[in-house]
Amino acid sequence: MARDARRAHPHRQRGRHQSLPRRQRKQQHPRRAPHRLRPxxxxxxxxxxxxxIRRRRLLERQHQYLLRHQRNRHRPNTSAVSNPAPQAVYQTERWGSSTYTFPxxxxxxxxxxxxxxxxISPSVTTNGNRLFNISINGTQVLTNFDIFAAAGGKFRAITRxxxxxxxxxGQIFIQFTKGPSNEAKVGGIELFATPPLPPxxxxxxxxxxxAVTLTWPTYPGKTYRVxxxxxxxxTNWNTLNPDVTAVSESASKSDASAVGQRFYRLLVLN
Structure with missing residues (x-):
């Protein structure tokens, strides 16, 4: 009885959807004829x-050109460097006085x-805009180093x-200190073991x-004694003071007290 009462409820009947047969639905909603465009x-x-389509392709070509130009605009030239580092090394820098230690x-x-x-800095546009010093294990190997002048311009890679x-x-420490203008900087540091140096x-x-002037090939940073x-x-050797610290690939020293025959030798102190 309760089941029949629910069916007879007026709200239930009003909210119930009555489904039509399939044929009647097709007749009520006939399919429209396809619309044909005029020629x-x-x-x-x-x-x-x-x-x-042509405009989209043109915009794509312009976008690719701009991206390529943006990548190449600040890409340093590495043609003057043998075995150069990746481009990211020359496109980035650490500036300011700093110390690196390799233990x-x-x-x-x-x-x-x-x-x-x-x-790569916008503040450097000519020679002398950046001058700084570099020391290795407390020995200064570069004084008032000018990257712009040494490389011959901007966005040109060089190595020392x-x-x-x-x-x-068992440590090697490198110091970058400020010089007369601007700040010290470096793009990358590479360190690897080498065979022993020849005497x-x-x-x-x-x-x-x-006066006798002696000349010999050197390794920058090495200290030599004549x-x-x-x-x-x-029996004994006499020292010709002072000692010579090499800053380039050759060094020389003069002996103004040479009288008659004299024999010389070189020692590497470090």
């Missing part, structure tokens, strides 16, 4: 579509240190290479008015 209108739509190195092993630079060795604790040899000895004696039979 002129169809031709006009085709022209609009083709113009839209846990072999004290008796020589290491090659390569410093990578490229002048040094042969050095760790201190007694130094005097390549030239020129005597002029009683010693002499007047006879090979002498």
């Amino acid at each position: 002129q209108l169809r031709h006009q739509l085709r022209r609009q579509r083709s113009r839209h 846990n190195l072999m004290p008796v092993t020589n290491y090659t240190l390569r410093l990578h630079f490229a002048e 290479q040094f042969v050095t060795y760790p201190d007694n604790s 130094p040899r005097i390549s030239a000895a020129i005597s002029t008015n009683g 010693q002499f004696k007047n006879a090979l039979a002498d």
Whole structure:
């Protein structure tokens, strides 16, 4: 009885949807005939579509050109660097006075240190806008270094290479300090072990008015001592002060007290 009462409820009957047979639904909603465009209108739509496609392709080409130009605009030239670093090294920099320490190195092993630079700062536009100093293990190897002048312009990669060795604790530390103008900077630091250095040899000895000038190839950062004696039979060698710290690939020293025959030798102190 309760079931029949629910069916007879007026609200239930009013809210119930009555489904029609399938044939009646088709008759109530007949299918519309497809709309056919006039030939002129169809031709006009085709022209609009083709113009839209051409414009989109043009915008895509312009966008690709702008992206390529943006990438190449500040891409430093690495043609003057043998075995250059990746482009990201020359496109970035750390500026300001700083110190880098490389620990846990072999004290008796020589290491090659390569410093990578490229002048990319908008504040540098000519020679002398940036001058700074670099020291390795407390020995200054570059003084008033000018990247712009050394590279020959802006956005040009250069490197400076040094042969050095760790201190007694097995560390190599590099210091970048501010010079007369602007701040110190570096793009990348590369350090790798190298074979032992050959013993130094005097390549030239020129005597002029009683003074002898000695010249020999060097490794930047190395300190050399010149010693002499007047006879090979002498037991002790005399030191020709002061010692010479190399800042380039060659060094020279003059002996103004040379009298008669004299023998020389070179020592590497570090």
